[in-house]
Amino acid sequence: MRNSIDIFQCPVCCGDLAVENECVLCKENGHRFDIVDDIPLMFVESGEGEHADKITQKVKLFYEENPFPNYDESDNPGLLISKAETSVFAKMLNDELPFNIRILEVGCGTGQMANYLSLAHRYVFGVDLSLNSLLLANNFKKMNSLKRSSFYQMNLFKPIFKIDSFHIVICNGVLHHTHEAYEGLREITKLLKKGGYVVIGLYNRYGRLFTNIRRVIFKLSGSSLHFIDPYLKRKDVAKLKKKTWFLDQYNNPHETTHTFGEVLRWFEQTGIEFISSVPEIGKICPLSDDNKLFSKKSSGNVFSRFITQLTMPFLTNKEGGFFIMIGRKK
Numbered sequence: 001m002r003n004s005i006d007i008f009q010c011p012v013c014c015g016d017l018a019v020e021n022e023c024v025l026c027k028e029n030g031h032r033f034d035i036v037d038d039i040p041l042m043f044v045e046s047g048e049g050e051h052a053d054k055i056t057q058k059v060k061l062f063y064e065e066n067p068f069p070n071y072d073e074s075d076n077p078g079l080l081i082s083k084a085e086t087s088v089f090a091k092m093l094n095d096e097l098p099f100n101i102r103i104l105e106v107g108c109g110t111g112q113m114a115n116y117l118s119l120a121h122r123y124v125f126g127v128d129l130s131l132n133s134l135l136l137a138n139n140f141k142k143m144n145s146l147k148r149s150s151f152y153q154m155n156l157f158k159p160i161f162k163i164d165s166f167h168i169v170i171c172n173g174v175l176h177h178t179h180e181a182y183e184g185l186r187e188i189t190k191l192l193k194k195g196g197y198v199v200i201g202l203y204n205r206y207g208r209l210f211t212n213i214r215r216v217i218f219k220l221s222g223s224s225l226h227f228i229d230p231y232l233k234r235k236d237v238a239k240l241k242k243k244t245w246f247l248d249q250y251n252n253p254h255e256t257t258h259t260f261g262e263v264l265r266w267f268e269q270t271g272i273e274f275i276s277s278v279p280e281i282g283k284i285c286p287l288s289d290d291n292k293l294f295s296k297k298s299s300g301n302v303f304s305r306f307i308t309q310l311t312m313p314f315l316t317n318k319e320g321g322f323f324i325m326i327g328r329k330k
């Protein structure tokens, strides 16, 4: 944090910060933030009312108890790479992002993506509500002597970074667990430099169909039918990670679902130009590395977006009906 203190701000009053005697101090108004195991504790409530704070607290508690996605005991950088690269999306992200850039991962959970992207000489700042998730992220970083990832406890509605600080902002699977996904997007895109890219992953209203059906089945049948979830029946995933996945997918205290059209509107309202999506709008096929994430694609029309989303339960069932939208700050 000391090396990049210029990009940080106080989450309470936006004042400049200094790191002193194992704590972070606000130079304007003296706000003080402790540091635990290298992680500055800079979470503050959003101040957007009781409803918002209640949701944040519930979600925070949930992820303190169930850090997501968690690590297997044997994980190391080699395994981190091979596991990350079983996801075409993560591999493409890593292949396409340049070196020596500053990336913010909002809602980084246990830091797999942040640690993975930092291996190729990128400075990755991972932030999350959940201190227990961040401790696991930082533990992996320390155990494997990773130098370019760092972790901070932060509420995305009260950023600890100044505007225009990052080349890339990634926010995967997070905004749909907040009280207002659009407001969340507005906050995090302020942190992007002009021309920088935002990558957001959200649950899709149509793509989530099979998960919603399975949720009802699991409620009625208990654990005997867990094999109908493609992730839970995998042989290469440890028990703890399966338990974490189950809770995240079927017992989450708060989730919302969204559509391509909705996010396109949000992009327009926040000065973001649409670049591409996964799945690609108008294409009925899974992501392959022939596609390029950061090359401009068509945003389609109401009909092509609708058809693409209708196919999602069949194409994205394994990921829980997830879609990704990439945009560039104008």
Ligand SMILES: C[S@@+](CC[C@H](N)C(=O)[O-])C[C@H]1O[C@@H](n2cnc3c(N)ncnc32)[C@H](O)[C@@H]1O
Residues within 6 Å of the ligand: 056, 059, 060, 063, 068, 069, 106, 107, 108, 109, 110, 127, 128, 129, 130, 133, 154, 155, 156, 157, 171, 172, 173, 174, 177, 178, 248
């Ligand atoms: C489903 S997990 C996703 C973790 C990681 N991005 C991934 O894809 O594996 C959602 C994460 O968002 C974090 N989160 C939720 N609301 C947040 C907020 N207001 N500010 C920061 N992080 C938040 C949670 O603590 C949790 O770690």
